[in-house]
Amino acid sequence: MTSALWELFLKGLWITVQLMVYSAALAATVAFGIGLARTSRFWIVRFLSGVYVEFFRGTSALVLMFWLFFALPLLGWQLVGIWAGTLALGLSYGAYGSEIVRGAVQAVAPAQREAAIALSFSPWQRLRKVILPQAVPEMMPPFNNLLIELLKGTALASLLSIGELTFQAKLARLSTGQSAQVYGIILVLYFAVAFVVTRIMRLLERRAKASVGRAVPRGEGWFSRKLPVEQQGPEALATGGKP
Numbered sequence: 001m002t003s004a005l006w007e008l009f010l011k012g013l014w015i016t017v018q019l020m021v022y023s024a025a026l027a028a029t030v031a032f033g034i035g036l037a038r039t040s041r042f043w044i045v046r047f048l049s050g051v052y053v054e055f056f057r058g059t060s061a062l063v064l065m066f067w068l069f070f071a072l073p074l075l076g077w078q079l080v081g082i083w084a085g086t087l088a089l090g091l092s093y094g095a096y097g098s099e100i101v102r103g104a105v106q107a108v109a110p111a112q113r114e115a116a117i118a119l120s121f122s123p124w125q126r127l128r129k130v131i132l133p134q135a136v137p138e139m140m141p142p143f144n145n146l147l148i149e150l151l152k153g154t155a156l157a158s159l160l161s162i163g164e165l166t167f168q169a170k171l172a173r174l175s176t177g178q179s180a181q182v183y184g185i186i187l188v189l190y191f192a193v194a195f196v197v198t199r200i201m202r203l204l205e206r207r208a209k210a211s212v213g214r215a216v217p218r219g220e221g222w223f224s225r226k227l228p229v230e231q232q233g234p235e236a237l238a239t240g241g242k243p
Helices: 003-037 043-057 061-075 081-106 110-118 123-160 165-176 179-211 234-239
Strands: none
Touching (some): 061 081, 061 123, 081 123, 123 165
């Protein structure tokens, strides 16, 4: 493999990471907005958010991407390829993420809500100070899986001729004819990004659990690093960090 091909791969990797970050930001916004709307006490809000979830969860992200890139210009709006891909992936994966948010919020013990009401907390205060701090740690593992799926889903953008990793691999294969070597390198690059993302998400999960005073389990996954005792919450402080 020549240096020019490696430069091609690194350029594609950078665009893939950008597409993943942009799509993840949109998906997270949609997930929290729609997920919390699904728990609203107003039936019309629950109904409309449910329609959104069922529609985007039941349609193809690839077809949506094609529609945004090829059909939307017929209505007078032209999107750049990377933004069409970002919008399609963010809206689609946000629908899946909204169910994660809804499930985690509803899993908070009713006694916690009742205690917040007894303290005369407003609905916003209950959500910000009581519900979300306990729900967010439960969201992190499924969000990790969803983010990895989103990373792999960015390969769909290659069909819009966006110069991400899979598209650059196709160009490299056509120029060299070395399919096994080219796609083998791409597999390793995707795995490397996924591994880094997983480590970051697990660190965020551990810190989220520690912030609400929950014990942080040791030895989760490969190369796990135990947080200092003072960052593991009151339970760990009381036991000196021992299980």
